[in-house]
Amino acid sequence: MAVLVVADHDRSALRDTTHKTIAAAQAIGGEIDVLVVGSGVQAVAEEAAKIPGVRKVLKAESEALDHAVAEAIAATVLPLAANYDAILSPATTTGKNAFPRIAALLDVMQVSDVIEVIDAKTFVRPIYAGNALETVTTTDAKVVATIRPTTFKAVAAEGGSATIESVDAPAASVTASFVADEVTKSERPELGAAKIVVSGGRAMGSAEEFQRVIEPLADKLGAAVGASRAAVDAGYAPNDYQVGQTGKVVAPALYIAVGISGAIQHLAGMKDSKVIVAINKDADAPIFQIADYGLVQDYKTAVPELMAALEK
């Protein structure tokens, strides 16, 4: 058995989604190789080589691989596929975009968004926005799967000394090409990786109020900022703040939901958080059914008091 994990990184460092996907690879079993793609990624490859249990790191360097274009990633992975029984990616938008393309070209049905590995061929994955969990066994010779990182514990980052090998990288794709990235700039931790997340809902009433209430509380706690779909749709927060079925799935140590009622679609994105706090003036809001600590109070009173209590 051999498993290939396609690394998730920002060109200077690995994201911990990679370490979590390696944990899933360990559960499948066998030798584990890590593929790092992009230009100028030697440091990232060296970082991957230090992960205990990694046999070797494959590095594909090309500018065509810098912007996560699916065609380029597929062209890099496909020639390597014969060497592996399983090929895994974290279920990031990059993985979700590229991996079905790889699976189809290998004539394999992808297993999407794996939350648990039962054995080398059997996996648990959420369906219906997490309202049901499906256990599937693949009959394909090869496994192509995306791994939901929040449900796996990251493997250690240091202690190994794998070799690094260069592999072929494709030239630029002629059919689909990168135009621009608009990355949201923030000093705050990334939503998907933050230890604490503070999210605001429709109760904020305006973008100004969202910024005035939610952002200072997040900054006081060193937290990432999230939002419900209702708040995003109303224009109070940008879309990349969205937590839920149609946004990001997060599982921080502490999730604070402010003025969020708790629609199923939102709960699907945060119910695996370790500790959930809900602040809402409506005592009947569904969010209280899953909150570890509920504070029934208008956020206009509760958040300033919470800020003050954190000062003490």
Add this chain to the structure above:
Amino acid sequence: MQAARPTRAEFQVRPMKVLVPVKRVIDYNVKVRVKPDQSGVDLANIKMSMNPFDEIATEEAVRLKEKGIVSEIVVVSIGPQQAQETIRTALAMGADRGIVIVTDERVEPLAVAKLLKAVVEAEQPGLVLMGKQAIDDDNNATGQMLAALLGWPQATFASKLEIAGDVATVTREVDGGLQTLSAKLPAVVTVDLRLNEPRYASLPNIMKAKKKPIEPKTPADYGVDITPRLTVVKVAEPPKRSGGIKVASADELVAKLKTEAGVI
């Protein structure tokens, strides 16, 4: 609605055909119940609707037609006989004709992509517009697989689509922000929620849709083996998270978070 006047760039190409695959799924407002024998989700007497992402794809196709960029919208659905109703919904929104590929089997994204590839080869559209995922299986795979099998470029999770000549410029919703890609047509574009807000079909359009043709087909007509590759072992309820306690004040909350939960 008054059609927008086509721009010069749009005039330069012959209007093209668009294929919109649509899926009949459990209505997004319905609470899902797992069957007691864990064989699947209970769909008996449940309201079914068009997959919401597919509705957005249909709306976008209709808008492209209103702008004169698209000449014909063909809707295809794969599923039981009732998948026709989903096609009718799309026809009432403004699509021109339908193809229903009837099967009662479970059809996975890989098999759907193979069937759609055969439909594309027969219909020769310049663009396939489809939902980024179905809200039942949540696979998020069919569009990418179809693009792969056709050897076409793909632009997934679109929140903005512009077509000029034979190039689609697509703004995509990705982790950390937005990405803009340009894809040479023909291409597969999968759509995300913010692309548009689908219209409600008017009564005259619903009546008109009843006269639009739907061609019945079977997977065998396309020579595609749809045998599932994944065996469903069981479908279970997710673990329930039990509610916790109510605190009386922000002070008490902070105290609990510090001492009891130890998370701050």
